Amino acid sequence: MKTIHILPPELVAKIAAGEVVERPASVIKELIENALDAGAMHIDVEVEEAGTKKIIVRDDGKGMSKEDLEICYRPHSTSKILNAEDLVTIRSFGFRGEALSSIAAVSHLAIKSRQSNSEFGHIIELGSATPKGTVRWPAEPTRDLSLRNEARGSEGPQAHPIGMQVGTEITVEFFFHSTPARKKFLKDVKTELRLITEVMTQFAIAFPAVGFTLTHNDKQILNLSAGQNLHGRIRSVLGEHLSSYLIPIEHESRYGEISGFITKPQAAHESKQYQYLFVNNRAVTDNHVGRTLKESYGSLLEPRAQPPFVLFLTLPYESVDVNIHPRKEEVAFAYPKEIFALVKEGSLETLSKHNLMYTHSSRPKDMDYHTADFLKSIVTPWNVKNIALGEILQIHNIYLLAGTDDGLLLIDQHAAHERILFEQFKEAYEKTRYLQKSLELTEPKMFELSASDAQVLQEHLETLRKIGFDLEHFGKYSFKLAAVPEIFKTRDHIKLITEVLHDLKLGKGVKHLDRETEKTLSYLACRSAIKAGDALEPEEQKKLVDKLLLSPSSYTCPHGRPTHIEISLKELDKMFKRR
Numbered sequence: 001m002k003t004i005h006i007l008p009p010e011l012v013a014k015i016a017a018g019e020v021v022e023r024p025a026s027v028i029k030e031l032i033e034n035a036l037d038a039g040a041m042h043i044d045v046e047v048e049e050a051g052t053k054k055i056i057v058r059d060d061g062k063g064m065s066k067e068d069l070e071i072c073y074r075p076h077s078t079s080k081i082l083n084a085e086d087l088v089t090i091r092s093f094g095f096r097g098e099a100l101s102s103i104a105a106v107s108h109l110a111i112k113s114r115q116s117n118s119e120f121g122h123i124i125e126l127g128s129a130t131p132k133g134t135v136r137w138p139a140e141p142t143r144d145l146s147l148r149n150e151a152r153g154s155e156g157p158q159a160h161p162i163g164m165q166v167g168t169e170i171t172v173e174f175f176f177h178s179t180p181a182r183k184k185f186l187k188d189v190k191t192e193l194r195l196i197t198e199v200m201t202q203f204a205i206a207f208p209a210v211g212f213t214l215t216h217n218d219k220q221i222l223n224l225s226a227g228q229n230l231h232g233r234i235r236s237v238l239g240e241h242l243s244s245y246l247i248p249i250e251h252e253s254r255y256g257e258i259s260g261f262i263t264k265p266q267a268a269h270e271s272k273q274y275q276y277l278f279v280n281n282r283a284v285t286d287n288h289v290g291r292t293l294k295e296s297y298g299s300l301l302e303p304r305a306q307p308p309f310v311l312f313l314t315l316p317y318e319s320v321d322v323n324i325h326p327r328k329e330e331v332a333f334a335y336p337k338e339i340f341a342l343v344k345e346g347s348l349e350t351l352s353k354h355n356l357m358y359t360h361s362s363r364p365k366d367m368d369y370h371t372a373d374f375l376k377s378i379v380t381p382w383n384v385k386n387i388a389l390g391e392i393l394q395i396h397n398i399y400l401l402a403g404t405d406d407g408l409l410l411i412d413q414h415a416a417h418e419r420i421l422f423e424q425f426k427e428a429y430e431k432t433r434y435l436q437k438s439l440e441l442t443e444p445k446m447f448e449l450s451a452s453d454a455q456v457l458q459e460h461l462e463t464l465r466k467i468g469f470d471l472e473h474f475g476k477y478s479f480k481l482a483a484v485p486e487i488f489k490t491r492d493h494i495k496l497i498t499e500v501l502h503d504l505k506l507g508k509g510v511k512h513l514d515r516e517t518e519k520t521l522s523y524l525a526c527r528s529a530i531k532a533g534d535a536l537e538p539e540e541q542k543k544l545v546d547k548l549l550l551s552p553s554s555y556t557c558p559h560g561r562p563t564h565i566e567i568s569l570k571e572l573d574k575m576f577k578r579r
Contacts, residue, residue, distance in 0.1 A: 021102045023186055024051025024175060025195040030099030031170055032203050035059035037093050038168065041226055042211040045200065050192035050216065055172040063167050064113040066122045069159045073100040073109070073126055093282065100170075107175045113168040122159035190459065194505075197221060197452045201237050202283040205276055205310055208233035214451075222451050223476075234261065234310060239448040239477065241494045242267060242274060242308060247354055249311070251346030255338040256315035258346045262293065263308045265300040265356065266495075271502045274308035279320055281312070284331050289313075292340045296347035300356060303560070313339065392541035398532045400541050407568040409545070414532050415557040416548040421525035422558045423551050429521060438468040438483035445481045446474070447494045453501050454479075460504055469497075522558035 021027055028045055035043050038061025048054040064072060103109055104126050114121025176186075186192060193216055204212050204224050211226035224236055235243040245267035250259045260278075267274075275290055276283065289311070297307060319334040333339045393401040400411040449457060454477040457464075461471055468485030484493055530536070536544070548554050548563060557563055573579045 021106055023195065024055060024192055025199045027051065027055055027099075027103055027107075027172055027175070028057060028196055029199050029203075030103065031055075031057040031172075032200070033093035034099060035061055035168065036203070036207065036210070038062050040167065040210065043203075044213045044215075045196075046215045047193070047196060048217055050189040051172075051196060052175050052186060052189070052192065053173070055175070056169065058167065058169040060165070060167040063115040063118075063121070065115055065118070066159045069111060069113055069122050069124050070156065073104055073111070073124075074156070075101040103172055108173045110171040110173075111168070112162055112164055112170075114164050114166050116166045120161050121164040123162045124157050124159040126157045190455070193221075194452050194455055197455065201451060202276065204237050205230075205233060206278050206281050206283060206312075221455075230260070230310070235448075238274065238450045239453070241447055241449075241498065245308075246310075247350055249346050249350040251342065251349060253338070253342050253345070255319070255335050255342060256313060258311060258313055258342055260310045260312045262311075262347055262350060264354075265297060265305075265307070266492075268301050268305035268307050269499060269502060270304050270306065272306050273502060273505070275306065276310045277313070278311065279313045279331050280315060280317065282322065282331070283329075285329055286331070288336070288340060289343055292343045293347050296344055296351060297356075300351075311343070313342075315339070392538060392545060394536055394541055397535050400536075400545060402545055404566070407566060407570075407572060409564055409566055411545060411548065411564040412532075412557075412562070413534070413536065413541075413544060414529055415561050415563040416544055417529035418522075418525045418557045418559075419554060419563050420544075420547050420551050421529055422521055425521045425525060438470055439486040439489055440470070440483045441481065441493075445493060447479055447481065447497075448477045449479070449498070449501070451477055453477075453498065456501050456504050457497070460501075464497075464500070471497075518558070525558055 021030075024047065028047075028051065032043055032045070035057065038059065040059035040061035042060045044056075044058040046054075046056040046058075100109065100111070108125070110123060110125045112121055112123045187195075196216075197214065200212060200214050200222060203210075204222070208228040208230050209226060212222055212224045213220065214222035222237075224233065228236065231243065231246065234246065242263070245263040246261040247263060248260075249262050251257070272290060277286055277289055278284070279286075290306070293309060293311070294301065294307060301307060315333070321332040321334070394413075395401055398413065400413055400416075402409040402411070448454075457471070457479065458473055461473065464471055468483065470481065470483035472480045472482070474480050481493055481497070484491075488496060554563060570579070
């Protein structure tokens with residue numbers, strides 16, 4: 001019995017669309033790439049319900065003729081690739097057939113376009129996602145994108161004349177209507193809108209000379225004028241605070257060039273959300289580039305800290321493969337070691353020019369001494385002294401050895417005590433932060449955030465006010481800070497808010513420790529803990545072991561070192577050849 005069969009074209013189209021069209025943000029990405037390839041200098045994006053209801057992308061590029069309009073949506077249609085050699089040196093973002101055919105497979109699509117040498121434009125509608133009973137223009141029914149009889153020469157949808165400006169306007173409606181199962185995987189409106197904003201932020205940084213607008217439910221989110229330089233565009237989309245830490249980078253080798261901006265160590269975050277990499281102006285992700293750059297900072301950064309950057313790698317087109325990812329979010333380098341060396345050399349040279357060299361200090365440079373002193377005044381550090389329990393063996397006044405039901409427990413006494421104290425200080429910090437009154441600032445601080453962060457902060461203003469931040473939205477991406485919880489008196493308040501925003505994006509809530517506070521509490525715990533070499537009485541040893549095993553995250557100290565190691569009887573038997 002025959003079990004293998006050929007899938008119908010309309011199903012093939014929907015499967016292919018799944019690789020390219022994941023969510024509204026990916027639709028907008030594809031359409032903006034088409035607009036940029038068409039030479040657009042202004043690109044306007046309008047969305048309803050974060051693009052799940054409607055997406056409109058309008059540009060002032062060179063537009064398409066009636067003949068091009070009637071073929072542009074067909075799979076693999078293009079004006080940018082003529083032969084196999086062109087695939088090796090792709091200079092454009094892609095070809096319209098990739099995006100438009102995929103989008104039309106899962107939505108209803110209307111394309112308007114006009115060229116400068118034409119008195120009017122044309123409109124064509126297609127797609128199989130129009131709900132029954134919906135009246136569309138033109139009156140004739142739109143045909144399925146798959147064009148089942150295309151091989152036999154049947155015609156597809158016809159373009160009709162329409163008055164419009166030079167350029168192209170694409171409207172996407174009823175997204176995923178024909179594939180409702182995929183719609184279930186979309187996030188809520190706020191998350192999808194944030195993803196759209198982040199996609200547009202990438203394009204805005206890569207093309208500062210191009211103007212961009214983003215409007216959501218008739219409310220403008222982005223309005224970036226054309227003709228900006230890179231530094232000005234970064235300031236516009238990522239905020240004044242981050243842009244103040246920018247350091248220009250420029251370096252070249254025989255394999256390519258690197259340019260853009262890295263940042264001073266003070267701008268580091270635990271997240272990679274402000275790391276932008278562009279290869280031949282295409283936004284991509286490459287963890288190795290990020291790690292290479294971070295290594296250049298050496299001890300200037302904490303192990304978990306990530307330096308923000310906006311890097312442009314300009315490489316020969318034939319040395320970059322842009323087709324390894326369906327959505328072209330990753331690329332492959334023909335000479336990866338040489339490219340990473342270019343990044344390393346350029347960043348080291350730039351940091352050296354700005355005298356950013358590591359200097360040793362017995363206390364962390366960015367530690368908050370005010371918070372440390374405040375917590376020390378209200379917390380009595382847990383002590384291992386004066387509680388009588390059973391006996392444990394202390395080895396070289398560094399390690400404790402205890403028997404368990406299943407083997408042995410080896411404990412680093414300093415790391416164990418440090419973890420216990422860290423949890424104690426952390427608990428006190430959390431309680432204090434919520435109980436304290438606000439401290440009014442001598443002068444209110446005005447600051448700007450990225451469009452994405454501004455959306456998050458507006459959503460959580462009330463929560464932050466409840467814990468003592470007096471924050472007020474001043475339109476667009478601007479905010480005014482008038483008061484902070486007293487415990488944050490001496491902090492970099494704007495940096496603190498941006499770190500809290502990152503946690504909110506990840507759903508951690510405002511109780512999660514920011515990096516500087518965590519470092520402060522870690523320092524307090526380290527300095528208050530018993531040291532290697534301190535002799536402990538048997539009862540003190542037992543108390544330390546019991547307390548450690550009851551402590552949250554008992555496996556490591558705040559610096560990541562293990563507090564204890566367990567050796568099972570099975571492992572011991574193997575060591576002594578009993579098994």
